[in-house]
Amino acid sequence: MENKPAVFFDRDGVLNKDIGYLHKIEDFSWLDGAVEAIKYCNDHGYWAFVVTNQSGIARGYYTEADVQLLHKEVNALLRAKGAHVDAFFYCPHHPQGIIELYRKKCSCRKPGTEMIRQAAQSYPIDMKHSLLIGDKESDMQCAEKAGLLGVRFNGGNLKDIFDCPELKIHLGENNDSTF
Numbered sequence: 001m002e003n004k005p006a007v008f009f010d011r012d013g014v015l016n017k018d019i020g021y022l023h024k025i026e027d028f029s030w031l032d033g034a035v036e037a038i039k040y041c042n043d044h045g046y047w048a049f050v051v052t053n054q055s056g057i058a059r060g061y062y063t064e065a066d067v068q069l070l071h072k073e074v075n076a077l078l079r080a081k082g083a084h085v086d087a088f089f090y091c092p093h094h095p096q097g098i099i100e101l102y103r104k105k106c107s108c109r110k111p112g113t114e115m116i117r118q119a120a121q122s123y124p125i126d127m128k129h130s131l132l133i134g135d136k137e138s139d140m141q142c143a144e145k146a147g148l149l150g151v152r153f154n155g156g157n158l159k160d161i162f163d164c165p166e167l168k169i170h171l172g173e174n175n176d177s178t179f
Helices: 034-043 063-077 115-124 137-146 159-164 165-170
Strands: 006-011 045-053 087-091 132-133 149-152
Touching: 006 034, 006 115, 034 045, 034 063, 034 159, 045 115, 063 087, 087 115, 115 137, 132 137, 137 149, 149 165, 159 165
Parallel strands: 006 045, 006 132, 045 087, 132 149
Antiparallel strands: none
16 A cells, blocks of 8 residues: 555544534534545545544543544444545543543643554555644644644634645645646
């Protein structure tokens, strides 16, 4: 399998409405253009990954199994629309967590880069042409530390990000009449 660019999406506030500690599919609500943005990645041969801090696990609000089930259900919703996320990576840790197993400082919690490293070890990623889309400063710091282009999403339609000619060039798309 050849290397191809990856788009790393933060989850809450980028793909779905950030309601705080989301862990049930009935509370999940897509943001405008999120499904279309993921489908764009699928259709253009980019890996589509989700990298998300999930401190609610460490805080005892929900379990890893809850997060895994939510991600499975999100992918089922995407598949119904002809799209998919290739893999979900999440950090269950927080230094002030109440669950001993997850109470720690770690390298996977953004702005740490462990989730990006895990993806790069599991998939043939062209890191030079990859990017991270996030809504927080910690996302941008993670992107910078991982050597990725960081794209700040401040609301609106997520798919519109992919209409930027400079972004298409970064991803390695040919500069032709399709732009």
